Amino acid sequence: MSKLLPLLSPSATHSNAPSAPLSAEDAVDLAAAFKALGDPVRLRLVSLIAAHEGGEACVCDLTGAFDLTGPTISHHLKVLRLAGLITGERRGTWIYYRVQTEVIGHLAEILAPTTTPLAPTCTPEESDLPA
Amino acid sequence: MSKLLPLLSPSATHSNAPSAPLSAEDAVDLAAAFKALGDPVRLRLVSLIAAHEGGEACVCDLTGAFDLTGPTISHHLKVLRLAGLITGERRGTWIYYRVQTEVIGHLAEILAPTTTPLAPTCTPEESDLPA
DNA sequence: GAGTGATTTCGATGACCGTCTATCCCTGCT
């Protein structure tokens, strides 16, 4: 995954923004991720997984929230997985899904590069993603 | 526009996240916005407009960046406009488009509610979200 | 007010997407 450029410059509202526009290739990459989020079911799936205890959920925890068949849920989970937004791990009978928070956080940064762009006093204590 | 709940709780990585999952209606709203961003052309359009001098651009500034016909660009601009992501204002012959930074910033917040959640040392020297 | 350039709207077409039913794979249990 590349380090994409921000969509909006930190103060795009009132300046002649110098942030370079997205390259065509980066746009394809990014659009794939946003397209994966561009479905209410998938959005709720991500939300449900993130909100579930331990930050992970198995399919049986998710299907109940929708009026959809199992294969349809499975299809949406696959789309999210191929987009790199979630990961699935089999533990025994069940498959547990987990949100790739760094990827989604990355998308958020591209949309709005941290309303507080580069505050050096801020040390984001992250980087505990087991990949 | 409603004040939607965040997709990820601030520390969803390592906690049994208490943030409530999206409601079905909110998900429909949100998904529409992300779907609008789920196309490379539209993503680049937003980026180009944001990066253009003064934060606004007319169609004539945009068409050159693509190998697409005028109507196609116009179609994508319309999709973005209907999604509330940009606004168009006619000034004389040309129509100038501008990015709705608040809306996009809102999307970013929903994706990742400030990766550095509540750092008091970080003084976000802006907070002009009028919505 | 007719001409010209910029932009949108209108239909049409081909591709893609979401959903379903039916079937298959994997794991754990008897």
Add this chain to the structure above:
DNA sequence: AGCAGGGATAGACGGTCATCGAAATCACTC
């Protein structure tokens, strides 16, 4: 080994979307 259940895959169908060419709209100019 056989069976049951969670979950994924395959194939199909209907709807939506991206793109185009052509026509219509808008605004400035002569």
